[in-house]
Amino acid sequence: MPVKYFHSVTLDEALCKGCTVCIKGCPTEAIRVQKGRAWITAERCIDCGECIRTCPSGAKKAISDPLSMLDDFDFKIAIPAPTLYGQFPVTLSCNKILTALKSMGFDDVFEVAVAAEILSRETRDYLKQQNSDNPLISSSCPVVVRLVETRFPSLIDQLVPMISPMELSARIVKDKYKDRTDRVGVFFISPCAAKVTDVKTPRGIVKSSVDGVIGIKDIFKELSHAVNHVENEENLNRARAIGISWARTDGEGSAVHSENHISVDGIDHVIDVLENLENGHIKNVDFVEMMSCPGGCVGGPLTVENPYIARNIITSRERSHQAPMEHDSSGEGYNTIDMIGLQWTEEIESCATHLLDPDYKKAMEMMEEMEIIRQGLPGLDCGSCGAPSCKALAEDIVRGKTTETDCVFMLREKIRELTREMIELESRLPPGLDR
Amino acid sequence: MIFEYEVSGDDYSLAGRASSDIKKKLKQLGIPSPVIKKTAISMYEAEINMVIHADGGKIVVTLNPEQIKIVLEDTGPGIPDLDQAMQEGYTTACEAARELGFGAGMGLMNIQRNSDSLHIDTVIGQGTTVTILLYMNG
Numbered sequence: 190m191p192v193k194y195f196h197s198v199t200l201d202e203a204l205c206k207g208c209t210v211c212i213k214g215c216p217t218e219a220i221r222v223q224k225g226r227a228w229i230t231a232e233r234c235i236d237c238g239e240c241i242r243t244c245p246s247g248a249k250k251a252i253s254d255p256l257s258m259l260d261d262f263d264f265k266i267a268i269p270a271p272t273l274y275g276q277f278p279v280t281l282s283c284n285k286i287l288t289a290l291k292s293m294g295f296d297d298v299f300e301v302a303v304a305a306e307i308l309s310r311e312t313r314d315y316l317k318q319q320n321s322d323n324p325l326i327s328s329s330c331p332v333v334v335r336l337v338e339t340r341f342p343s344l345i346d347q348l349v350p351m352i353s354p355m356e357l358s359a360r361i362v363k364d365k366y367k368d369r370t371d372r373v374g375v376f377f378i379s380p381c382a383a384k385v386t387d388v389k390t391p392r393g394i395v396k397s398s399v400d401g402v403i404g405i406k407d408i409f410k411e412l413s414h415a416v417n418h419v420e421n422e423e424n425l426n427r428a429r430a431i432g433i434s435w436a437r438t439d440g441e442g443s444a445v446h447s448e449n450h451i452s453v454d455g456i457d458h459v460i461d462v463l464e465n466l467e468n469g470h471i472k473n474v475d476f477v478e479m480m481s482c483p484g485g486c487v488g489g490p491l492t493v494e495n496p497y498i499a500r501n502i503i504t505s506r507e508r509s510h511q512a513p514m515e516h517d518s519s520g521e522g523y524n525t526i527d528m529i530g531l532q533w534t535e536e537i538e539s540c541a542t543h544l545l546d547p548d549y550k551k552a553m554e555m556m557e558e559m560e561i562i563r564q565g566l567p568g569l570d571c572g573s574c575g576a577p578s579c580k581a582l583a584e585d586i587v588r589g590k591t592t593e594t595d596c597v598f599m600l601r602e603k604i605r606e607l608t609r610e611m612i613e614l615e616s617r618l619p620p621g622l623d624r
Numbered sequence: 625m626i627f628e629y630e631v632s633g634d635d636y637s638l639a640g641r642a643s644s645d646i647k648k649k650l651k652q653l654g655i656p657s658p659v660i661k662k663t664a665i666s667m668y669e670a671e672i673n674m675v676i677h678a679d680g681g682k683i684v685v686t687l688n689p690e691q692i693k694i695v696l697e698d699t700g701p702g703i704p705d706l707d708q709a710m711q712e713g714y715t716t717a718c719e720a721a722r723e724l725g726f727g728a729g730m731g732l733m734n735i736q737r738n739s740d741s742l743h744i745d746t747v748i749g750q751g752t753t754v755t756i757l758l759y760m761n762g
Contacts, residue, residue: 340651343661464644469665469734544654549689552653553625584652 197251197385198236200227204248209572211240211249216456217339217542221585222575233542235335236383237456237481238490251382251490253404256411259294262374262400264366267295268358269378271302271428271436272486273405274506275499281416283426283506289415290378291425293408297362298425301377302432304357309431309444311531312349316447316476323347324466324474327441329354331387332481333459334537338392341463342539350533352394354435355384359398360529374400378408380436380489383481393533404491430507437500438485442478450476455483545587559583567598625687631671631696633680642683643668646694653687655760663692663758666738669731670696670754677701678752691740692758699751706744710736 207225212218219233220240227248229240240249259265267290277286291298308329319325328334328348337344352360359375366373377384379402388397434440439452451474453462459479465471482488487503488496545552545559559580566579574595576582585591594600627649629642647664655663667685674681678700686693703709710732736742741757 343657343664345657464647467647467661467664468640468643468668469661469738470640470668539657541651541654543648543652545652547654549654553687553689556649556652557625 195386195389196229196231196234196236197253197382198229198234198238198241199250199252200229201248201250202226204246205244206246206248207575208245209575211244212572212575212577214239214243215577216336216460218577218581220577221590222572223591230542232540233339235332235339236386237332237336238382239456241382241490251385251404253379253382253385253407253491254376254401256294256403256408258401258403259374259376261372263371264297264369264373265295266297266299266362266366266373266375267291267293267378268299268301268355268362268375268399270355270380270405270486271300271305271433271440271503272380272489272492272499273378274433275436275487275503276405276409276492276494277413277416277502279502279505279509282422283428283510284422284424285419286412286416287425288419288421288423289412291423292415292419293411295376297366299358299362300426300428300432301354301358302428302435304361304432305354305435305441305444306429306432308351308354308357308531309435309441311351312441312445312476313447315349315351316445319475321347322472324471324477325349326466327476327478328393329435329441330480331381331383331392332456333479334392335383335386336456336459336481337463338537339540339542340460341467342541344463344466345537345539347466348537350393351531352533353387354432355379355387355399356391356394356397357529357531363398364529376401376403378403378405380405380486380492381482382490392537393535395535405489406491406493409493428510429512430510433503433510434507436486436503438480439478440485440503442476445476447476449474450478452478452480454480454485454488456481545584555587559587562586562593565593565599566596569598571597573597627685627687629683629685631674631680631683633675633678636675639672639675640668642685643671646685649687650692655692659692659758659760662738663694666735666742666756666758667694669734669738670694670756673731673754674698674700681751690760692760694754694756694758696754696756697751698753702748702750702752703744703746704748706746 205226207222209222211227212220212222217233217235219230221228241251269290274283287298326347355377362375377399385402388399388402391397431444438454442450442452453459459481484496484500487499545555563580563583568579570578574582576585586593594603632638643664650660674696678698681698684695739756740759743755746752
């Protein structure tokens, strides 16, 4: 039974100063500051990593698996995200990076960019088969999938029901080494915190084939050292421009060869476009690529290089990898794609995390109460109460999580009232003394 | 439960705020997703129409366990030929609105397609009242 709410994004209590910066940037209003520190509501968190980016104290962290996890397996395979290529200067070849990665304790390396190429082709075919007026939404970013299931459940049917390039890579290598009798471990080298969550509690599939997720930033120092000491480059790089381009915004969008696609990056823009999709405002578009991080995966919270520099490196590498795919049909051990399966087997369920109460009547009563409370609040959305807005505070009060006096303005008003009462009481003498 | 919104007619960037707020409320109340989507589309289209053609107005949304009633009232120019306005592709939107991607002549059609009932009262020179009904079990 999978853990219902696992999150890679966590809080280091010792570092948190309770400053309220994080509550403003959280796209799902999952964070509150109370008792001098931030608290993340598990059912609302989508692991986008926005709080990691904005926390001035470095208290928000993403848990990924340690390299020591390799010891639990006999045969280890690294599946690096295409973003890894953006972390090193163009002068260092992809083969050199992969050889160095392999030397860190892996027996084989398989690029996720190769799986991305296969999925580009499959998505292209899938798009051609669709006759719906509603645009399809890419499901490759796990944050977007979680955002849709929590905040935009009416769009679930528009998600492309296909596994991610990471998952396909793991399945391909597991299939390739299926005859081994020892323990085979597949490790995703990740720019993304949400991928850790996606492996532990996947969506659309029952169980992930990935055994561990290692953050790029966690191995970067060791990998940089290894890259500089590669003597004999192995010929490990199979991925071409299309697969490598998935690391940046519009990589996937262009790869599906849709004439009318839009590519969106950054969580605020993603939310805005999802709102517009829900309103039916986006017309004449057949595919929407969505990436939660600025610039795409190159902007992931587990990366090291500045996303704009990384994006430039990725684009340069695309130019030098323009040759057609060598592995389109056979000969590379992943010609059994049809047997592996690319489509989701499980339905994505709506998780209405903002629901006031399962009973409509009760929810309605709560909403009426919320409106009255909200009208009494100053509407400054200052965040001093520890909630991101007055509206959110009103909701918290109605849910019984806090009281109106958490609002500093309401508290001051209350103190003023009490003071007035005290002065009035003070002026009244007992009847025996009142001459 | 009643929610009221004043819609400004001079700022396209604010158009759609009332629909967005209602959408959030419906999600908090646990209204089924398909109903939310239909409400979002129909109310958004009507709100945009109000901004483009009528220089804003007032929206009143009434919720009860059975239905969502949206009444959009403006004091704009009115619709000269309602039958024509209901035709797909017919538009009287100004150039500024079209440049922003609005006014493709799909508004009323979309409302009709996505609502359970649509009623339009319009008087030239006095204004238009659009009443949209959506049933919770629809």
